[in-house]
Amino acid sequence: MSETQEIQRLEALFAAAQRVGIVVHTHPDGDAVGSGVALLEYLRRCRGVQARLLLPDPVAPYLRFLLPADGVLTASAAPGSAEAWLASCDLVCCLDMNAFSRAGGLEAALRGSRARKVLVDHHQHPDRDSFDLVFSETQVSSASELLYQVLLALPGAGSAERLPLQVLTPLMTGMTTDTNNFAKSVFPSTLRMASELLAAGVDRDAILEALYHNYRENRFRAMGRYLDEMLHITEEGVAYAVLRRGFFDRFGLQDGETEGFVNLPLGIDRVRLSVFLREDEGHFRVSLRSKPGVSASRLAAEAFHGGGHECAAGGKLHFPQDIPSPDLAEDYIETMTARFMRNPAPSDTV
Numbered sequence: 601m602s603e604t605q606e607i608q609r610l611e612a613l614f615a616a617a618q619r620v621g622i623v624v625h626t627h628p629d630g631d632a633v634g635s636g637v638a639l640l641e642y643l644r645r646c647r648g649v650q651a652r653l654l655l656p657d658p659v660a661p662y663l664r665f666l667l668p669a670d671g672v673l674t675a676s677a678a679p680g681s682a683e684a685w686l687a688s689c690d691l692v693c694c695l696d697m698n699a700f701s702r703a704g705g706l707e708a709a710l711r712g713s714r715a716r717k718v719l720v721d722h723h724q725h726p727d728r729d730s731f732d733l734v735f736s737e738t739q740v741s742s743a744s745e746l747l748y749q750v751l752l753a754l755p756g757a758g759s760a761e762r763l764p765l766q767v768l769t770p771l772m773t774g775m776t777t778d779t780n781n782f783a784k785s786v787f788p789s790t791l792r793m794a795s796e797l798l799a800a801g802v803d804r805d806a807i808l809e810a811l812y813h814n815y816r817e818n819r820f821r822a823m824g825r826y827l828d829e830m831l832h833i834t835e836e837g838v839a840y841a842v843l844r845r846g847f848f849d850r851f852g853l854q855d856g857e858t859e860g861f862v863n864l865p866l867g868i869d870r871v872r873l874s875v876f877l878r879e880d881e882g883h884f885r886v887s888l889r890s891k892p893g894v895s896a897s898r899l900a901a902e903a904f905h906g907g908g909h910e911c912a913a914g915g916k917l918h919f920p921q922d923i924p925s926p927d928l929a930e931d932y933i934e935t936m937t938a939r940f941m942r943n944p945a946p947s948d949t950v
């Protein structure tokens with residue numbers, strides 16, 4: 601199908617839709633919430649369609665400024681409501697995720713849904729068979745950037761000025777967080793989009809203020825402890841830290857407040873890979889970041905049941921299935937990464 605045909609199909613799906621469910625990945629980050637809110641606002645404000653953004657987990661405090669007064673249902677906070685919407689809608693749009701398995705508690709409801717399904721995503725390996733229509737592009741900064749391109753291509757939009765700020769502001773936020781404030785995954789199209797959004801009136805200073813100057817003090821105290829005491833660096837240039845529940849309790853940290861910690865060790869000259877684990881129920885959530893030439897996504901797939909982008913990926917480490925006890929997480933990381941770093945290139949070059 602050509603790009604024009606895909607846009608025509610999407611236009612037809614939007615035009616026919618009565619109720620739309622928008623789903624993003626579990627523990628939603630700025631790109632997930634940003635692209636999700638942007639599509640919600642587009643459908644409601646520009647097309648008069650009934651839509652809901654369905655979140656598997658609550659939005660972290662630093663992203664709450666993006667949420668509209670209504671229209672967002674959080675599955676883990678109000679069990680049943682998001683699933684009920686999914687069961688009753690005739691169109692589902694999945695954003696910033698490449699497979700239903702990334703939808704956490706909404707996975708089963710997605711699998712059971714008989715609605716038409718559209719995917720807009722920038723991860724590798726999209727599960728095309730699960731969707732009626734797929735917009736997948738890895739050479740963009742974010743799902744927010746790809747969604748912007750799709751929205752502009754639809755009849756009637758054409759330029760940023762034709763879209764309301766309630767759509768543009770979350771898109772700018774998503775591209776800002778996924779590029780680590782334009783420090784990585786920046787393409788010519790990324791800067792073009794940023795420029796167009798600024799020209800259309802998006803207040804980037806206000807976004808940066810909300811995102812980066814609004815943390816609680818605890819986060820920085822915890823960051824100090826993480827860098828000083830928790831971080832280990834192996835001979836192979838792997839920086840890793842395992843944060844247990846006690847760490848979160850000691851600093852009173854909420855979900856999302858360690859966002860960005862994993863990037864910090866990459867500033868160290870000899871570090872080529874950063875591995876960051878936080879304890880959850882029966883598993884650790886794993887974040888991986890790497891310098892070019894080291895494939896974080898390959899390691900995520902090989903050692904942590906996950907995936908993501910070449911230099912920013914994630915997954916899980918279960919106990920007792922993967923390691924007999926959580927105390928053995930550090931040993932596991934040392935062993936797996938020592939082996940991996942002998943040949944850390946992306947799989948298509950191995």
Ligand code: 5GP
Nearest residue numbers: 887888905906907908909912913914915916
């Ligand atoms: P983060 O470390 O910020 O949670 O995630 C980094 C990237 O890896 C994101 O693009 C995210 O979608 C992906 N990712 C994180 N956790 C998982 C996971 O459990 N499975 C897969 N397939 N991707 C993940």
Ligand code: MN
Nearest residue numbers: 631696743778
């Ligand atoms: Mn993303």
